[in-house]
Amino acid sequence: MGDVTSQERHRERVPGGGSRPLGGAGSAPPDAPGTGADRGSGRPGPDDGSREREQPQDVWPVVSALARAFDTHGEAQGMTREQQWTLQVLKLSEETGEAAQAVIGVQGTNPRKGYSHAWEDVHAEVADVAITGLVALARMRPDDAADFLGRQLARQAARFPAAWGPDSEPSPADGGQAPPSGAPYRA
Known part of the structure; x- marks a missing residue:
């Protein structure tokens, strides 16, 4: 969820299609603090501290806590609910762009940056x-985000009956009806 540092832009390709940051013998080990996504910035990255904290088994309590924190911040800024939702959806677009940037970096297709990312990125x-996306949904639907997502997932999954195998049942979200064979996908 952050910008790529200049150190991450200078990566060495390694056998097997991956890459590693360029660095001498004095480089920090990959699991050292400050060597996550924000390598060298002094800020913790996604891998920092994960061994110290228990990972949540259910994401919704964490997502809901994040949503409440963002709501509190937005209210303190004097933003309406709709303004907060709009900014959260824009944040979703920003994160999607960062994922696309990482794929471009893995492929090395930007001649100015070369191979700047690994698949882990x-x-x-x-x-x-x-x-x-989950935080956005929890902010817009604080009372039923998990249930709403479950219904949406069931609708989408019902459009791909082959994914569930020959013994799977049509989804109740679609009225117990499987989509007609050959029906076009509609998101």
Whole structure:
């Protein structure tokens, strides 16, 4: 969820399609503090401290707490609910752009930056997109975000019956009806 540092832009390609930051023998080990996404900035990255904290088994309490914190901040700024929602959706777009930037960096297709990212960076950015989306939904639907997401997921999954195998049941979200064979996908 942050900008790529100049140190991350200078990565060495390694066998197996990955990359590693350029650095001498004195480089910090990959699991040292400050060596996550914000390598060298002194700010913790996505990998920092994960061994010290228990990871949440259920994401919704964490998402709801984040949503409340952002709501409190927005209210203190004097923003209406709709303004806060608009900014949260724009934040979602920003995170999606960062994921796209990471993919471009993995492929090395920007001649100015070259190979600037690894697939691990893409994974982290996609996780940021998912987290930001969940927080946006929790801010817009604080009373039923999890249930709403479950219904939406069931609707989308019902459009892909092959993903569930021959014994799967049509989704109740679609009225118990499976989509007609060959029906076009509609998001």
